[in-house]
Amino acid sequence: MKLSKEKLSDMLEKMLLARAFDTPLDDLVFESKIPATVHQCIGQEGNIGTIFPLNKDDYIFTGHRSHGLLLAKGLDPKKMMAEIFGKSTGYNKGKGGSMHITAPEYGAMGSNGILGYVTVLVNGPSFYSKLKKLNRVSVAYFGEGASNQGFVHEGMNLAAIWKLPTIFVLENNHYAEATAVEYACSTQDLALRGKAYGIPSYNVDGSDILEVYTKMQEVVENARNNKGPSLLVIDCYRYKGHQIGEPGGYRTEEEIQNYRNTKDPIMKFKKYLIGLGYLTEDKYIELEKKAKKIIDDAIKFADESPYPEPSETYTEVYV
Amino acid sequence: MKREITYKEAIAEGLAITMRTDENVVILGEDLVGGVGKGDDSLLDAWGGPFTVTKGFVKEFGLERIFDTPISENAFIGASIGASMIGLRPVVELMYGDFMGVCFDNFLNQAAKQRYMFGGAQKNPITVRTTYGCGWREGAHHSHVNYSLITHIPGWYVVAPSTPYDMKGCLISAIRNDNPVFVFEHRLLYDKKGVVPEGDYELEIGKGDIKKEGKDITVVAIGGTVNMAINVASKLENENISVEVIDPIWLAPLDEELILKSVEKTGNLLVVDEDNPRCSVATDIITLVAEKGLDYIVSKIKRLNCPNTPVPFSPVLEDEYMITEKKIEEAIKSVLK
Numbered sequence A: 001m002k003l004s005k006e007k008l009s010d011m012l013e014k015m016l017l018a019r020a021f022d023t024p025l026d027d028l029v030f031e032s033k034i035p036a037t038v039h040q041c042i043g044q045e046g047n048i049g050t051i052f053p054l055n056k057d058d059y060i061f062t063g064h065r066s067h068g069l070l071l072a073k074g075l076d077p078k079k080m081m082a083e084i085f086g087k088s089t090g091y092n093k094g095k096g097g098s099m100h101i102t103a104p105e106y107g108a109m110g111s112n113g114i115l116g117y118v119t120v121l122v123n124g125p126s127f128y129s130k131l132k133k134l135n136r137v138s139v140a141y142f143g144e145g146a147s148n149q150g151f152v153h154e155g156m157n158l159a160a161i162w163k164l165p166t167i168f169v170l171e172n173n174h175y176a177e178a179t180a181v182e183y184a185c186s187t188q189d190l191a192l193r194g195k196a197y198g199i200p201s202y203n204v205d206g207s208d209i210l211e212v213y214t215k216m217q218e219v220v221e222n223a224r225n226n227k228g229p230s231l232l233v234i235d236c237y238r239y240k241g242h243q244i245g246e247p248g249g250y251r252t253e254e255e256i257q258n259y260r261n262t263k264d265p266i267m268k269f270k271k272y273l274i275g276l277g278y279l280t281e282d283k284y285i286e287l288e289k290k291a292k293k294i295i296d297d298a299i300k301f302a303d304e305s306p307y308p309e310p311s312e313t314y315t316e317v318y319v
Numbered sequence B: 001m002k003r004e005i006t007y008k009e010a011i012a013e014g015l016a017i018t019m020r021t022d023e024n025v026v027i028l029g030e031d032l033v034g035g036v037g038k039g040d041d042s043l044l045d046a047w048g049g050p051f052t053v054t055k056g057f058v059k060e061f062g063l064e065r066i067f068d069t070p071i072s073e074n075a076f077i078g079a080s081i082g083a084s085m086i087g088l089r090p091v092v093e094l095m096y097g098d099f100m101g102v103c104f105d106n107f108l109n110q111a112a113k114q115r116y117m118f119g120g121a122q123k124n125p126i127t128v129r130t131t132y133g134c135g136w137r138e139g140a141h142h143s144h145v146n147y148s149l150i151t152h153i154p155g156w157y158v159v160a161p162s163t164p165y166d167m168k169g170c171l172i173s174a175i176r177n178d179n180p181v182f183v184f185e186h187r188l189l190y191d192k193k194g195v196v197p198e199g200d201y202e203l204e205i206g207k208g209d210i211k212k213e214g215k216d217i218t219v220v221a222i223g224g225t226v227n228m229a230i231n232v233a234s235k236l237e238n239e240n241i242s243v244e245v246i247d248p249i250w251l252a253p254l255d256e257e258l259i260l261k262s263v264e265k266t267g268n269l270l271v272v273d274e275d276n277p278r279c280s281v282a283t284d285i286i287t288l289v290a291e292k293g294l295d296y297i298v299s300k301i302k303r304l305n306c307p308n309t310p311v312p313f314s315p316v317l318e319d320e321y322m323i324t325e326k327k328i329e330e331a332i333k334s335v336l337k
């Protein structure tokens, strides 16, 4: 598949934006600007390759580690940061927080704190889309840890028998909190979990955003052409702790360094673009600065925004 | 000098004592050890539980007695209930009370009903430990107080201790009891210290405690709100208001006698409960007094719950949502005025 220079550039910028967004969060949590711990996706930026084949009105259902995906879907970093700060200018008026960002106008249907649940919710919009012939797809993102929830298996079976335009994206970053995939999952070939339900299922390398993108493009196309659901298993790695402030200790420092040095999705993509002649070191530094500036502005916006009125506590329980 | 330890340490001591005295006690939950499955023993005990309650347990008890589980609450709690039917005494950790939704049939239709439905032929000596309580700024899926849901179901014993001493003794009783018991641990209490004996002791199931004696009003407070009520009671002494603070400790069975006796003495009642108001433990206690103690009431009965909303994330909103000492004080004064 031939991608334009602009498209490739956009991918790099979104990856840099994802990293720029999550990088300052440690300090913001320690300074209590952000009132609670958050989950960063640093190291997993290749996974946002799944967003590019989607249209704005395709649906995504995300989990606790979703900032990068949401930014790639087009959400405004200012309103995301404000939400994480608990400010009234956030996407959910400060009622949701980092784990529950939603922006239906971008098809971002809401991040979920209950692991695995998105895999049943996701079939709703795809069911509706099929019923009304909207030709939209619906995507659920969940970790390998969450893939051990019963929900996931029910959700896949239902999507398969009704041939729904659902795409299951399993982000295997090797650890669920302090528990390794080798321990928690009965097979290390997680694509088997989709195949068991007759769903076309693929393992892709998350350090290569183009491989992720290409496979996603194919399964999105299949979904739009009424060929039913697919499962994409992305092999990836998180550099940071499960959440800010966690004690670590369940993996070696060498393992983390090894991933950083050899499988960093941004570094790999940068090298690829330089090889193509689409990027220079200087241009890369400029793009990095640009991303940082956007996030600095977002932090400033969040910081200066007001908190919601206490009376907001009681509103919106019902429609 | 009397030894003081934290609520969290009291939980760990209770668990360890029951494990030492009964080889059938095993514990299961997510990340209770941490670092398992890598084939590298130096990684073991990385976490010792998400809140480090079971830190060091793997060293003493080995991986045969403490099990890290996949994120499959239905499966590992179901297996524990099954094992309890033939003699094991599993203690399972449900990381947050909010997650009971993903495995609710275990609680609603299984452990709770087997004894009765099988005509006494089965029993389920399982203990479920879970954390609860808002105030952590973690939003709607990690803050909900929902002990009333379990209290509603016949067949469960439910305990929500407020002190390290009560915690340890009740946990030991819970694990040794042949009924399913749900233990609600308030996360804001984890670091709170109190005097706790070193040895093995059990506290009577269903027995509450008078945390502070008084004569003008009975405040029945639950779990995380007990200490607040005690602080308010101390403060109001200066205003010549004498508050009796009752901690039922056990929500099921409920120490009805203790509550009724106190109301008989004071003639006024406030129930403080961090759960949502509808069909709550507070509602239940108010009903108890309305049915059996209405003659004792001289002015008013009142309850103070969190509002009828999910838990909001923003600190401003969560502060508004939460029970505070100020709210308790105002509620007491509104009863007595």
Ligand SMILES: Cc1ncc(C[n+]2csc(CCOP(=O)(O)OP(=O)(O)O)c2C)c(N)n1
Pocket (backbone or CB within 6 Å): A064, A065, A113, A114, A115, A142, A143, A144, A145, A146, A147, A173, A175, A176, A177, A242, B030, B071, B095, B099, B102
């Ligand atoms: C039903 C449920 N059980 C447990 C948790 C607590 N929890 C939050 S994240 C997490 C680990 C998730 O691992 P994974 O699904 O692999 O995603 P990752 O964090 O690695 O991105 C756990 C156990 C939860 N939020 N929901």
